[in-house]
Amino acid sequence: MMEAFDILTTASLWAAVLRIATPLIFGVLGALLCERAGVLNLGIEGIMTMGAMVGWLTVFLGADLWTGLAVAALSGALMGLLHAFLTVPLALSQHVSGLGITLFASSLSYYLYRLIVEVGDLPPTIAPFRPLAIPFLSDIPFLGPVLFAQTAPTYLALAAVAVLAYVLNRTPVGLAIRMTGENPHAVEAQGLDPIAIRIGAVVAGSALMAVGGAFLTMAAFNSFFPQMVQGRGWICIALVVFASWRPGKALLGALLFAFFDAYQLRLQNVVEDVPYQLFLMAPYLLSILALILVARRAQVPEALMAPYRRGER
Numbered sequence: 001m002m003e004a005f006d007i008l009t010t011a012s013l014w015a016a017v018l019r020i021a022t023p024l025i026f027g028v029l030g031a032l033l034c035e036r037a038g039v040l041n042l043g044i045e046g047i048m049t050m051g052a053m054v055g056w057l058t059v060f061l062g063a064d065l066w067t068g069l070a071v072a073a074l075s076g077a078l079m080g081l082l083h084a085f086l087t088v089p090l091a092l093s094q095h096v097s098g099l100g101i102t103l104f105a106s107s108l109s110y111y112l113y114r115l116i117v118e119v120g121d122l123p124p125t126i127a128p129f130r131p132l133a134i135p136f137l138s139d140i141p142f143l144g145p146v147l148f149a150q151t152a153p154t155y156l157a158l159a160a161v162a163v164l165a166y167v168l169n170r171t172p173v174g175l176a177i178r179m180t181g182e183n184p185h186a187v188e189a190q191g192l193d194p195i196a197i198r199i200g201a202v203v204a205g206s207a208l209m210a211v212g213g214a215f216l217t218m219a220a221f222n223s224f225f226p227q228m229v230q231g232r233g234w235i236c237i238a239l240v241v242f243a244s245w246r247p248g249k250a251l252l253g254a255l256l257f258a259f260f261d262a263y264q265l266r267l268q269n270v271v272e273d274v275p276y277q278l279f280l281m282a283p284y285l286l287s288i289l290a291l292i293l294v295a296r297r298a299q300v301p302e303a304l305m306a307p308y309r310r311g312e313r
Helices: 002-007 011-036 044-060 065-087 094-116 143-147 152-170 172-182 184-189 194-220 232-242 247-267 276-295
Strands: none
Touching (some): 002 247, 011 143, 011 152, 011 194, 044 094, 065 094, 065 194, 152 194, 232 276
């Protein structure tokens, strides 16, 4: 038991927590932005897969890493535009459209990968983002390796939390997004277009999701393989509820799940005679428990999943 406790005092654990949380942060922020505008985006799993493949492929074909991230974001935005077109002006089922986007984007990613990349015994690789040791700060005991020796996309994810929180809570654009998710007819009465606002939010949110997927192939790993997203998209959907649709709490939820995941990996090495499948289940079970405890107090946007038709009341 002492060994299990000692793990909590290691800087490597907490550095891993922030690293594992990074794709979740991007994903949950993207889902949160969509839902704040009133659109549920169940296409997140496929969009993250598409971002992972497209970002990696862009770098594999000769582009730099930042261009890869940008192209991944663009691919996510296009998938988001398709979902928005089906669910906002056409008012089709958001559940069916989202699941369709997941199946379509995932399958298209696998197809394009096998079509373009020659796969041998070992998957081809790229040179991924490397940790950036910030001078002086990275030398601080314990905190230095945890906070100031991460890859650039991790810092970008943390900055995205602050930017989205500011936009949603302190700007007219954020107020329009929040009101569209609560009462789009009131937004229409103010001379704004709820359809355009919802489409813009879904496109921007989907771009964030794709960047989260790209992190997996361009920073966490250096290659692409099927099913590498491994349900992270669905975890992000749950974390939005855990966060009560607030960016700050979304960051906390992503870190909490990442802690469970990082901790169970290390526990496997110190706890014997316990099937490893139980350790793999633990992050999801604990996240479900946390969701149950918090979700009952969450205030769902009133117009979430409610189709909007101009002029109707």
